[in-house]
Amino acid sequence: MAFYTSLSGLQASQTDMATISHNLANVATNGFKKSRTEFADVIASNLTSSPTSAVGSGVLVKGNIQQFSQGNLVQSANGLDLAISGDGFFAVKPNPDAAQVDYTRNGAFSVNADNEVVDSNGGRLQVYPVDGSGAVVATGIESTVSLRLPATSGTAVPTTAVNYSLNLSSSAGLPSGGAFSRFDPSTYNNSTSTTVYDTSGNPLTMTTYFRRETTPDAAGNTNWSAYSFIGDQAVTVGGADHTTLTFNSSGQLTAGGSSTSDPVTPSGSTGAQTITLSYGSATTQLASPFNVASRSQNGAAIGQLQGVTVDAKGLVKASYSNGDVQNLGMVAIANFSNPAGLRQLGSGYWAQTGLSGAPVAGQAGSNGAGSLMSGTLEQSNVDITEELVNLIAAQRNFQANSKALDTDNQISQTIINLRS
Template sequence: MSFYTSLSGLKAAQNDMSTISHNLANVSTNGFKKSRTEFADVIASSLSVSPTQMIGSGVVTKAIRQQFGQGTLNQSGSSLDLAIAGDGFFAVKPNMDGSQVNFTRNGGFLVDADRYVVDAQGAHLQVYPVDGSGSVVATGLDQAVSLRLPQTSGTPQPTQNVALGVNLNSSSAVPSTPFDRFNTDSFNQSTSSTIYDADGNALTMTNYFVRKTAAAGTPPTSTWEVHSYVGDQELQPASGSGPITATFDGTGAMTSPTSATAFAPFTPGASSTQMQLSLDLASSTQLSSPFNVVTRSQDGKAVGQLQGVTVDSEGLVSASFSNGETQAIGKVLLANFSNPSGLRQLGNSSWSSSGISGAPIVGEAGQDGFGSMMSSMVEGSNVDITEELVGLIAAQRNFQANAKALDTSSKISQAIFNIQ
């Protein structure tokens, strides 16, 4: 019997060393949770044996129990690297068309080719859908959706009104050659503005300023011509033809035009939709200071392109766009279990629920029973190297002691066999 008792001790010590070795091997694995081997003694009892005469029959491995203590939090440079400070798991879907949901503490997420936020294995991060204000509109694990980053935001709006306030140098000379936008000697100054067509495409509107007369008359006035181009098309006023004529008095104030000039409709080369622009130069001046643009504005708007993603401490994911818009696109849900130690290990720092763990309890970061969300952080392993090495030494000593007991039992049996 002592052979089997010592053998059970050897197996138990070997299980303990294997568990510790697995912990040490994953000391650098993000989201890894260490395990602890738990043992129970074996007693073969019967009614006929006195309680004071019972001898144990060895040891069994009762459980290899996972320890879900907090791992180290390591800072990163990605806003999609998430860590949970406290209890909870991220919910991820390995198959977007399936119903299986796995759970992980490894929040090192990235964006795939289809703009879904996924973990290293390609499983989709699950979030609650939200409205424009960021309020959750549906709860429950079955109502969760895969987080997908939008590519654009907003509706394009074509430019209709352009306002341009410039200062024209009162000392500028009158060019001696006819206007040619490709000849810099034929105009005094130029400036470009970005406008947008009906599809939200950016176009360049260039205005060329040509002095026609120097200050003359009583009171002294001077005139300038303003040639406006969009791409290679010169814009013509809706009433009349030719460039805009701007007049300034002796103080440098503009006397005409006093209101915006409307141009005739035109079709940009990259669009099939006509545009109609107006140009307001009313705030322009003619002073002795150098040419400069004082004000510039236009009322068009392009479609916003995705520029960045942020996640707040409550798990609200917001996307920012190049047109200045910010859009709430989801709220990261967290899951917890009545018995996390009963979760089934899947590898890759992932788990699935089981009958021992209980059904997942879902909620939001910061609620009762759930930790807070930390962006640009990743939770590392909760393995303590020093503690594991001490445990490994103890497991080794246990193995050696049981091996010695087995050897002693063998020698006793050999001595009995040698009796003559």
Template sequence: MSFYTSLTGLQGATKDLAVISNNVANVGSTGFKKSRIEFGDIISTAPTLSPTQLIGSGTAVKNVRQQFSQGATQQSANGLDMAITGEGFFVVKPSLTSSQVSFTRNGSFTVNADRYVVDSTGANLQIYPVDGSGTVVATGIDSARNLQLPLTSGSPKGTEAVTLALNLPAADDVLPSRPIYDANNPYVFDRFDNKTYNQSSTTTIYDSLGSPVTMTNYYVKTQATPTPQWTVHTFVGDTEIMPTGQTDPLVLNFDTSGSLTSPTTAITYEQFTPSSAGPQIISQDFGNDTTQRAGVFQILSGSQDGYPVGQLEGVTVDAKGVVSASFTNGTTQALGKVMMAAFSNPSGLKQTGNAHWTVTGLSGNPRLGEAGAGDFGSIQAGALERANVDLTEELVDLIVAQRNFQANAKAIETANTLSQTIINIR
């Protein structure tokens, strides 16, 4: 009987060595969770047997239980790498059309040839759809979609507002103020003749198709006293545009100290067609910082609110899992929010390899949610969760398992010696 009792000890020690060896072998596996073997003693009994006469029959493996403690976080240079601080899991699908999902703590994500974000096995990261502010608009597994990075920012925006602040030199000469196309007058403004204007500035604006168009302002000093005045001829491409309801160009009026007195608000111009795009209306605001003072002509600031189609420049993930793309035109776009899952009994999940798990009856169904809520945890971008294996602890356990194996082998050797002694009795 002792042979079989010690045999269960050998088998248990062998399995213990296998579990520890697997932990040690995966010390460098991202998102790996170590396992712990649990034993139970075997008792053979009968209703008539006295409890004081029971002798154990060995040991048996009851569970190989996974340990889902937090692993150490390691910084990464890849912005799509993600580490979960908490109990949540990433949700991934093995293919674009698959209805099957699996769960992982391995946040090593990259972009494939079709611009889908995938993990190291090629499984697609699942996200919730969001609105422009990053708020989730639909939840549940049926609302999940594969995260794909766009190449462009979508629709361009035609310029609607231009803002300028500049200093016009007080020492500039006054040029005759005449109707623009008065052939009977020797002075006629001509944008191709720099003697007919004092200064000029250019601003790149955009039509509704995102094509750049040059807007040029020509500044003509028309009065010095009692208060300075400057006429501003505004051209978009080769077309001069006028303020709404006017037939003459915009006039800037200054006080004796050189501060702008009018216009003090944005001036809207008549509708124009800058290119093959549709009609467009813009406003121009010289603000309160435009002056006419001593010194050189200087553009103090300038901006416009249009932009072309932008090319993808970068991707970021915040602590709540919102994935945002930035583009070369200065715009950003929320692409989605990383879907998270949590389980009542994560130890009941079935391992499928590569730090992936699937649902079983022991784990229960997943609870789906978002990072930063409940026990789902938060996301740290540009980082990876290392295996939660303590190498020192595993090596000590390895020694203990080895000693257990040796002790059981010794018990079998002793039982064999006793049997041989009995056999040799004559």
């Protein structure tokens, strides 16, 4: 009987060392939760025997109990690195086509080729759907959806109007280079550029060249020509390659303040567009140098994804190059009445069981869930010093039981020798 008592001690010590080794192996695993081996003594007795006659018969491993204490929180440069300070788990879906939802504390998320927010295992982060204002429109784990970041936002708006307010210097002379050529700066006085958009929302550069054509006539009027190009494509008005701006003796614009181009298809574009060129009342011909006070246009590109933020409540927002901001979802936080009852699946995942209870779904800061921190990761809750001390103790326990087994063997051998 003593052999089996010592053997149970050896087996229990081996289990304890395996648990401690597992903890130490995962000291650098984000979101990892250490375990502790629980033991119970074994007594050889029955209901009718005297309490004083009970004899100890070894030890029994009752199980490995997970310890869900908080791990250290460290900052990172990735806005999709998320950490829960307090209770709760992220909900992830390993298979987008299945109903199964797993739970994790490892919030190291990134974006995959399909623009889905996933963890290192490919599990898709689950969020509650929200409306345009960011309010949650459906709750419960069964209502969550996988978080996807749209690559674009909005629709392309081709430019149909360009507005300038500028000053053409009355001191400027007539160009000396002959007929206008945009490649020869001696054939024009000044130029300015602005970005416009074609029918597909592609940005293009529109450049307008200003050329003084006359000195003041008897009435004090002066004419300037304005030549516009989108890339290499000339913008014509009524078949003419330029428009004429006329200023009176006071430097005020009296003619040519607005004109609509002929349909133009910029190089590389797929559709034609017309553009109204307008020079506001602030456009003048004064003695001061050439100056563009303002320029504007009414086109817009399709917005390209520029960044993602997650606030303290878990609201995910995407920002785009055209200024759009979209509310994409609210990070789902699941809590359990008995986290120690969760089944470990490996890869930092847990699954609910009857012991853990059903998930209590909510969001950061509600229903007992902890707060959410973006740009932060939770480290393992393993304390290396503590585990090394535990490992030494487990090793000593193993050695002691091994010595007891050896002693039992010597006693048995002595008895055998006596009988022989």
